Amino acid sequence: MKTMAETISRSIFKAYDIRGIVDKTLTEEVCEKVGMALGTLAQKKNVSHICVGRDGRLSGPRLQAALMKGIRKAGVGVYDIGAVPTPVLYFSTVYLKTGSGVAVTGSHNPPDYNGLKMMLADETLYGPAIQHIYEMIVNNELCTAEKEGPYEQVDVVPAYMEKILSDVKLSRPIKAVVDAGNGIAGPLAVDLLTRLGVEVQGLFTNVDGHFPNHHPDPSKLENLEDLKKVLREGDAEIGIAYDGDGDRLGVVTKDGEVIFPDRQAMLFAGDILAHKPGAVIVHDVKCTRNIRPYVESRGGVCVMSRTGHSLIKAKMKEVNADFAGEMSGHIFFHDRWPGFDDGVYASTRLLEILTRSADANAPLKALPNAVSTPELQIPTEEGENVKLVERLKENAKFDDAQDIITIDGIRVEWKDGFALARPSNTTPVVVLRFEADTPEALARIQDRFKEEILKVAPDAKLPF
Structure with missing residues (x-):
């Protein structure tokens, strides 16, 4: 036995x-x-x-x-x-x-x-x-x-919906396309948003565990193509997408621009700081460099955290944060909400902000932006991802950098961009992300990082 x-x-x-x-x-x-x-x-x-x-x-x-x-x-x-x-x-x-x-x-x-x-x-x-x-x-x-x-x-669904309906108020009617990817959030989100005053155009909002249309993961751009098409062809003002279990949010503008979660975080942080100067805003190491000056210029306190929804929650508790945003799409409100990640609630707060403008997309377009890569990955053997990043931290020389942050992998900051390498906690890969002010700066930073990675891991299969 x-x-x-x-x-x-x-x-x-x-x-x-x-x-x-x-x-x-x-x-x-x-x-x-x-x-x-x-x-x-x-x-x-x-x-x-x-x-x-x-x-x-x-x-x-x-x-x-x-x-x-x-x-x-x-x-x-x-x-x-x-x-x-x-x-x-x-x-x-x-x-x-x-x-x-x-x-x-x-x-x-x-x-x-x-x-x-x-x-x-x-x-x-x-x-x-x-x-x-x-x-x-x-x-x-x-x-x-x-x-x-x-x-x-x-x-508990009636109590959950009542809590949101009593908390969030739209300034005007708005039409939104909602793509739930056949995940569990679809029916509830359609009902809630409709009761909130949104004209909802549903896309794959029936629950189907086979996921017959596309995968319910808005962090992958290919899963947003259906949403972009409906926005392009119809009269809806904004596109909203949820992941399979409804704790992450994807946002697409009328003209098809994806508003990545670190930019969503700036929008939400700015809204909170307008009502609560001095609020503490947490973000993970994968987020844009733009978030810190955006928060600090509005009187907020910015705290960087390791990646992972559990780790973000722990950091929020530690620093008594009012809000946190993670690059993967987990959004945590702790001002008028109990501090857990909730894609559906986050979408109602998004619509609350957007309906204050005659052009719903204007507040999104006004957010600071940068040239960046999506999340890139170096495949490794099991456990080798951690060792590769440790070797990079110990041996790489970035004398031209302004700052090196090692709370979660290694994030190297230059005056015009950053590079990040961290071992994934869920799969045997090294996660990479690059951001810069210009395409030229991005290319330079990638070349610089490639040079140092190949010194410690000559056989690494680099995706750039």
């Missing part, structure tokens, strides 16, 4: 969540064991109930059932929130005062994947806390209670 260490793959215990291929690395048995581990930890932290929800993936119902079974085996109660966007699950942990919840979601991964995003006692689990769950399972440090925890189905 196989031991638990032989039947459970450590590879699914990632930096920010648990994620694997359904029925291969992520099974019902694994979900039940994770549930027992979470229940055991909940007992120690005096948490009586854990909220559990799921996205629209086909495997969601049975994996959620297995997870809830495990939690209840450990004697902890479950609030079953049902099929909802991940942010609604986060909202339920505030609304039901548990501070604890699990979203069964594969986010933007292919259809055969699923995963678990977890929070316990008001802390989002990441890094060592997720590895500790693995250790608890393989060492059989799991509590089995004499009496299983209670179970209750709770519909």
Whole structure:
């Protein structure tokens, strides 16, 4: 008989969540064991109930059932929130005062994947806390209670929608195209925006775990082509896209320009600072250099964080931030909202700002811009991505640079641009990003970075 260490793959215990291929690395048995581990930890932290929800993936119902079974085996109660966007699950942990919840979601991964995003006692689990769950399972440090925890189905969607409808006010009617990519956010977002006063033109807003049209990941430009086409051919003023579980936002202007999340962050930060001078704004290392002068010129405090939604939340708590933006599209409001990443709520705040202008696209076009690359990747063997970046940090010479930031990989700042290399926490790649004031400066910075990378990794397969 196989031991638990032989039947459970450590590879699914990632930096920010648990994620694997359904029925291969992520099974019902694994979900039940994770549930027992979470229940055991909940007992120690005096948490009586854990909220559990799921996205629209086909495997969601049975994996959620297995997870809830495990939690209840450990004697902890479950609030079953049902099929909802991940942010609604986060909202339920505030609304039901548990501070604890699990979203069964594969986010933007292919259809055969699923995963678990977890929070316990008001802390989002990441890094060592997720590895500790693995250790608890393989060492059989799991509590089995004499009496299983209670179970209750709770519909928090009406409370979630009412909270937003009472908070966000549009200045005029507006027509928007909403592309949900057949993810879980579609029906809720259409209903909410319509009630807010938006004329919604829906695109792939029915939930379909096969994702038959395009992948629900607005950070990939090819997934925004349908949205651009409808904007070009119709009379809508703005395009909005959500990812598979609704915690990330994509924005496209009427003329097809993608407003990347670091520029969205400037728009939101400026709006908050207009009402709250001195507000603390957090952004991750991948964001534009323009964000700091933009925030500081408006009386704000700018704080750079490591990348990753869990790490951003921890940084926000540490510095008591009012807002955070991450280049991947996670947007966190903590001024009029409880501080979790919510693509749907962020889209309502976007529309609130845009409807103050006769031309909805004018505030977006006015945002500072730069010449930049999308996220580029150097493929490596498992674990080699971390070593490559460490060698770069230790050996590279950037005597011509103004600043070198090493909180997450290495970000080298010049007077006219920056280069970033950081090891991905989820896949064996080195993530690269470049930005500059001009195309010529961008080319120079890329050449300079290439030179130093090839010194420490001569065989690196560079994507530029």
